[in-house]
Amino acid sequence: MELGYFTPSLAVKDLAKTIEFYGHLGFEVECGGPEDKWAMLKAGDTRIGVFEGMFPADQLCFNPPDARAIEAKLREAGVEIDSPTTPGEGLCSLIVKDPDGRTLLFDQLPVSMPPG
Numbered sequence: 001m002e003l004g005y006f007t008p009s010l011a012v013k014d015l016a017k018t019i020e021f022y023g024h025l026g027f028e029v030e031c032g033g034p035e036d037k038w039a040m041l042k043a044g045d046t047r048i049g050v051f052e053g054m055f056p057a058d059q060l061c062f063n064p065p066d067a068r069a070i071e072a073k074l075r076e077a078g079v080e081i082d083s084p085t086t087p088g089e090g091l092c093s094l095i096v097k098d099p100d101g102r103t104l105l106f107d108q109l110p111v112s113m114p115p116g
Helices: 015-023 067-076
Strands: 005-012 028-033 038-043 046-052 059-063 093-097 103-107
Touching: 005 015, 015 028, 015 038, 015 046, 067 093, 067 103
Parallel strands: 005 046, 059 103
Antiparallel strands: 005 059, 028 038, 038 046, 093 103
16 A cells, blocks of 8 residues: 655644744745645655644644545444545545544645655
8 A cells, every 4th residue: 555655734823933943943934824824844755744723633644546446445344434535537535543543634736746
């Protein structure tokens, strides 16, 4: 099963302060910014997503090539799906929780947006 690249997604209170803090660790804004209320930060091969007011808690984000295939495998295993993918083809996302209640987001991105 191809999970794609992994990005921790942090729910933050003040995006500008968060960007400044992670800047001290060498992270730079790759896309987004305070005006968008979200940003992808990159330092070398490491990325983190920071999101102000978009979701209530941190989550683990994977960007697979096929979120529907992951959903099918999880359903087959009896895993409860919190937010299923949309039917059909094209971009979609899937949300499940692990046994300890952590949110896992499988967010299928366009082929033109590889990690880079």
